[in-house]
Amino acid sequence: MSDKVLMKGAEALAEGAIQAGCRYYFGYPITPQNETPEYMSRRLPEVGGRFVQAESEVASINMVYGAACAGVRVMTSSSSPGISLMQEGISYISGSNVPCVIMNAMRGGPGLGNIAPAQADYFQAVKGGGNGDYRRIVLAPSSIQEGVDLLVDAFELADKYRMVVMIIVDGLIAQMMEPVEFKTRIDVSTLKTPEWATVGRHGRDHANVITSLTLDAAGLEQWNLKLQAKYAQVERTESRIEEYQMDDADYAIIAYGTMARIAKTTVRIARAKGVKLGLLRPITVWPFPAKQIQAYVGKLKGTLTVELAYRQLFEDVRLALCDKMPLGWYGRGGGVVPGPQEILGAFEEQFGKGR
Amino acid sequence: MAEQMNVIYERPRSWANKVTHYCPGCTHGIAHRLIAELVDEMGLLDKTIGVWPVGCSVLGYEYFSFDSVEAAHGRAPAMATGIKVTNPDNFVFAYQGDGDIASIGMAEIVHAAARGWPITVIFINNGNYGMTGGQMAPTTLLGQKTTTSPLGRTSQTNGFPIRVAEMLAQLDGPAYIARVSLDSPANIRKAKSAMRKAFNAQVRGIGFSLVECLSTCPTNWRLTPVESMERVRKEVMPYFPLGEFKVAPGVL
Structure with a gap:
């Protein structure tokens, strides 16, 4: 049971x-x-x-x-x-x-x-x-x-x-x-x-002090x-990522949390239509799994970053991939959550039919 | 027969044997000394955690040989609450200034007092923000000139000074609330007696305790140390009367 x-x-x-x-x-x-x-x-x-x-x-x-x-x-x-x-x-x-x-x-x-x-x-x-x-x-x-x-x-x-x-x-x-x-x-x-x-102290031979203060600049630099x-x-x-349907992928959606969950359905719909779409889902967003994403340079024709925000996650994707491949973005704000079809529509708008 | 020598005054074990950074005539050193003496006398060195504020006493932890933490401005009572709840048998006190306790940290001190948990606060009231250069504090007297009330504090513009001890004594949570002065040997003895009661209120698990200490700031008051002590007696005490405002049963 x-x-x-x-x-x-x-x-x-x-x-x-x-x-x-x-x-x-x-x-x-x-x-x-x-x-x-x-x-x-x-x-x-x-x-x-x-x-x-x-x-x-x-x-x-x-x-x-x-x-x-x-x-x-x-x-x-x-x-x-x-x-x-x-x-x-x-x-x-x-x-x-x-x-x-x-x-x-x-x-x-x-x-x-x-x-x-x-x-x-x-x-x-x-x-x-x-x-x-x-x-x-x-x-x-x-x-x-x-x-x-x-x-x-x-x-x-x-x-x-x-x-x-x-x-x-x-x-x-x-x-x-x-x-x-x-x-x-x-x-x-x-x-x-x-x-x-x-x-x-309870018998310890010294006092423990916890502080974030160091007045001496050189000392604070050492601490930093x-x-x-x-x-x-x-x-x-410690960076972690889930790579979903990425083995043969031509394109990847990059999304995390709730948005990644919905994007998985988008991947399945796209796959059913013959589009080789996968999902890269950061599990740690700091540290950002840049290396794992960079491993797809030369293998992917593009990525679509999807988030419930305006180009925040996208900024880290851009830092990781620069101009190594076409970088698309789609997001909704204010608490609006896009469905899988809406994300697929955004993908097709930016990358054509993906074939 | 060899003459018997009795020690009547010595460096407290709780004192870290360091020279303080305080200005001549400032009473922080006296308040520190009283804390160290009481921690020694009450056998609390091994179980004490001091919570230090932002202000002139921000480096207070340098001067004691018990464990200490440094809080954010005004947040010492919240931090002390977090420390006490994890180890209720430890002795936890927060040391706060007037800007810290009565301005930015008003919510934290009121709710710590209202919860009534046995933590102790030593509150240094010197009527201005000392460390930042003598700006107006919530305890600055009407008419008092500071760097941000250059013509003297007026009630129309700045409102009225806050009597922290009386205000907190209205709550049901505190076990012991008193205001003392550090201006004279007689008053320092009374201050130590009040602080002992405050420490006891915690050690005996009776409840929250606070001792407000009328203090000096010769540098920013533009007065000599002697004139500063005089000012405490002539100008400060009439507005901030000394006394015990809350004494719960069992506090001794």
Whole structure:
């Protein structure tokens, strides 16, 4: 018998975090991810964890910062405008070299926007948002099951690199229901408190201090160079991509998350019409799987980047492929989600019938 | 028979034996000293985590030998909450200035107090933003000249100074709220006594505690250290009266 259960995305991701060893969650209500804090508020006490509803996203992320300094597995979740408020804390956490996991259920923007699915926070997640030279690992699942599986990796990566790991989904994945199986259960009693954690000295011969402040310019440059070396290692070793129907492909759609899921149907429709179309789906959008995509230079006649945003993912595709092949783009914004036929129409408009 | 020598004053073990960067006549050093003495006397060195603010005391963690973290401006109470919840048996205090606590971090301090969790806040009220050069703070007195109220603070333009201790004492969450002054030996002794109660409120798990310390800023006040202490007594205390505003049962 399968261990699959039918769950709503925002709740399954919360359970996935708990299975991954998360015992502390701080959050503030915002649609379309309210089921995540609601679930955490009743589940965490059952497993010996703590849920705190903060007074704002600003407070949430700083509570996360405090708990992260204690070396525990901690997360918060929010949606676009709330994630904007967290940018200060994300920069401090990154500058202090402590780990945490953040989920963003992206919604239409800018500003208050709406609560419909969007991918318009790509730049914020991948390129920056807060001040200073920092990176976070950004994971982009395209199903609830993948999100649950990636949460285990998210906490492992956060601990391994002492980095912020962000999971970006959207209102669609957060709100739909799918069968999901929790394959990995981390035994938190096996997780050791890191030696750098500020948990009180308790006999340690020195004080631990966690700060993002270095007044001396040369010293701060050295600190930055350490961060950069870490980010370079992550770029070398942690990028992931799914290559779907790419063996004989003449063309590829490049898309992630919800958009990639829909684009898979486009690929199947196109294949049925005899068009050799495939899909390149970044699973990590930082580090961007540029090398894996560059491997198709000389093999493809063109790519069509499709996103729920305006030329954000496309910017990274262009950086990876430059003028090595024709680069098409199609996107919808404001929470409008194109169907598979609409994407195929965009493909045919830009690349002809593809034969 | 050899004469018995008793130690009556020494460097606290919690003090990291460093020279501070504070200006002559600034009372940050006194507040620091009191914290170090109390951490020693109450046997808290091994379980203390200090949460430091943005402001003149941004480097506070340099001066103590217990664990510390450096918060973003105004967010120390939120960060302290995150630290305390993971290790409730540890002793967690936040150190905040007036711009930090009463302006940018007002939401964080009010909700930390309202939650009432046993964390302790030492609040340094010197009536201006010291580190950035003496701008107007939420605690700047009416008529007081600062670099951003060059003709003196007026209520019409800038509103009124905020009495943080009295405001937080209205909430049900706090176990202990007091305002003390660091201007004289007598008041420093009283300040230490209030801080001991605040620390105890946490150690005994009774609830949130805060001690507001009337402090000096000779450099930005354009006064000598002695004149600064005088100003605290003559101008600051009438608006910010000393006293205990909330003492829950069990706080001693």
